Amino acid sequence: MSRAALQQEMIQALAWYADHGVRDIWLDEAQDHTKLIETVPSLVSQISQSQPVEVAAPAFLGKSDAYEEAVKLAAGAGTLEELQSVLAEFDGIALKKTATNMVFCDGNPKAPVMLVGEAPGADEDRQGKPFVGASGQLLDKILACIGLDRCEEDPSKSIYISNILNWRPPGNRTPSPAEVELSLPFIERHIQLVQPKILILCGGVSAKALLNRSEGISRLRKTWHQYKPQTKELVAISTESIPAIATYHPSYLLRSPAQKKLVWADMLEIAQKMNNFT
Numbered sequence: 001m002s003r004a005a006l007q008q009e010m011i012q013a014l015a016w017y018a019d020h021g022v023r024d025i026w027l028d029e030a031q032d033h034t035k036l037i038e039t040v041p042s043l044v045s046q047i048s049q050s051q052p053v054e055v056a057a058p059a060f061l062g063k064s065d066a067y068e069e070a071v072k073l074a075a076g077a078g079t080l081e082e083l084q085s086v087l088a089e090f091d092g093i094a095l096k097k098t099a100t101n102m103v104f105c106d107g108n109p110k111a112p113v114m115l116v117g118e119a120p121g122a123d124e125d126r127q128g129k130p131f132v133g134a135s136g137q138l139l140d141k142i143l144a145c146i147g148l149d150r151c152e153e154d155p156s157k158s159i160y161i162s163n164i165l166n167w168r169p170p171g172n173r174t175p176s177p178a179e180v181e182l183s184l185p186f187i188e189r190h191i192q193l194v195q196p197k198i199l200i201l202c203g204g205v206s207a208k209a210l211l212n213r214s215e216g217i218s219r220l221r222k223t224w225h226q227y228k229p230q231t232k233e234l235v236a237i238s239t240e241s242i243p244a245i246a247t248y249h250p251s252y253l254l255r256s257p258a259q260k261k262l263v264w265a266d267m268l269e270i271a272q273k274m275n276n277f278t
């Protein structure tokens with residue numbers, strides 16, 4: 001579809017919403033919803049008056065320029081420090097504008113176990129570190145049950161932690177498919193540089209994105225998967241697969257404590273796998 005045709009479709013869709021009384025929509029940027037902002041009618045007139053614009057193509061229309069840039073930056077990073085700095089420079093994800101800090105990692109990069117969560121929340125955004133709020137405190141207790149501590153210097157007792165997204169989605173909303181797609185080259189390169197022996201995929205967003213699966217977390221847990229990067233340019237660097245296990249996110253356990261027994265079973269699986277490495 002051409003950009004002009006896409007623009008026409010956007011105008012028609014927005015005009016339809018405006019006709020049906022939808023006056024405001026949630027955008028990535030924070031807005032004052034105590035006021036009537038009239039986003040929809042104003043978008044219709046802005047788009048109608050503009051020349052065909054550079055619209056970031058949705059995933060189903062092909063990879064956007066931002067995606068190509070993300071892949072280039074991620075694949076070109078030779079160290080974790082380089083990856084962190086190219087990510088900090090990357091402007092393709094609008095969440096960066098509303099976030100206070102970028103959240104890259106915590107823990108010991110030499111640890112054999114790497115955990116990947118979903119996205120920073122309010123506490124993580126403030127402190128610039130993953131899993132430091134209420135769900136992070138529960139996560140630390142769960143990991144302690146199998147002898148893992150992110151502050152431990154001895155790699156064999158430590159763990160390395162990151163997230164799919166590096167900036168907080170406003171209001172802790174679920175990351176959009178486009179945000180996950182743009183973040184994937186970075187987290188896949190992150191995993192490639194750390195080279196963990198075991199990956200823990202914490203929550204449905206992480207499990208689905210890194211395993212390239214559409215099933216929910218309840219179906220993806222309980223079994224070992226072989227993680228491999230999906231980003232073609234990273235596959236060209238290394239195709240080595242890593243045993244990966246998915247488990248429930250601690251924020252879900254805070255809401256549904258009865259499910260802790262299932263996570264305990266997942267932790268025992270991980271402990272057993274770790275024994276094979278020692």
Ligand code: URA
Nearest residue numbers: 117118119120130131
């Ligand atoms: N939830 C996540 O998935 N990651 C964090 O860093 C914090 C909360």
